[in-house]
Amino acid sequence: MDDYVNKEVVEIDKVIEENQNGAMRRVTTETHPSGPDGSGIRLYGMVAVSFGMLCVLQVALNISHRLESDCLTEERDQQQREKDDFMEKFSNPGWNKFESCWYFVSSERKTWSESRQDCVERGADLVIVNSREKQRFLFALNKRAWIGLTDRETEGSWKWVDGTPLITSYWIIDQPNNGRSVSTFPGEDCVVLRNGQDQPEKTWNDINCAQKHIWICEMCNNNLL
Structure with a gap:
């Protein structure tokens, strides 16, 4: 009877051992596939592709940063050239x-x-009077000179050369009169x-736009000063 029991125990132990060994072999096979279609190879492929994409992205970022830096440098150089030209122009008498x-x-x-055209060729335009302080500055020049105000497009609708409408005016008494008192003009x-x-x-x-007078050009460039 004892021999029979011992034999049964041995058989059971053998089955358990075989099951354990089989499980170990399955784990090993699943973790380290031997075939080309194994999930491990696919995982390595995905990692390689991801790494490659990261490399491409890094190169693109480097190029973008370099282009941005070059643009900023060019913009600074352009601003400096404009400032130099601006200061050179206004270092001249007049x-x-x-x-x-x-x-x-x-x-x-x-x-x-013709006066306005001259101003434009100088990189400016006929003066726009948009403050009391500027009006007083021009008054101190004591010149009979053209300014950048006209109603040639629509009679009575006065506009500055930049297209803005007249808001505050500094007319002589009884002006503007559109030449009603001077029949020759x-x-x-x-x-x-x-x-x-x-x-x-x-x-x-x-007055009539065809008359000839001196003129005042204005150049404002706050970004360069």
Whole structure:
């Protein structure tokens, strides 16, 4: 009877051992596949692809940063060149600085359109009077000169050369009158500063744009000052 029991125990132990060995072999096979279609190889492939994508992304970022740096450098160089040109232009005689702008008073006489064209060629435009302080500055020049105000597009609708409408004005008394009192110059659509006035804020006069006067150019470039 004892021999029979011992034999059964041995058989059971053998089965358990075989099951354990089989499980170990399955784990080993699943972890380290021997075939080309094993999940381990696929995992390694995915890691390699991911690493490659990271490398490509890093290269792209490096190129982007370099391009951005080059653009910033070029922008700084361009701003410096513009500043140098700006300062060189206004270091010449004829330009006067007031607040953040520069002003050029011509020595010759031209029509309003010709005067404006000269200002444009200088990188400026006819002066725009948009503050009481600037009006007083121009008054102190004591010049009969064109400014950048006209109603040539629509009679009575005064606009500055930059297209903004007139808000605050400094007309001489009874002006503008569109030349009603001067029959030889019908239609007065452009504005000059009248010199010899005793009131700084009453110096504007509308006259015919074909008359010839000196003019005042204005250049404002706050970013470069």
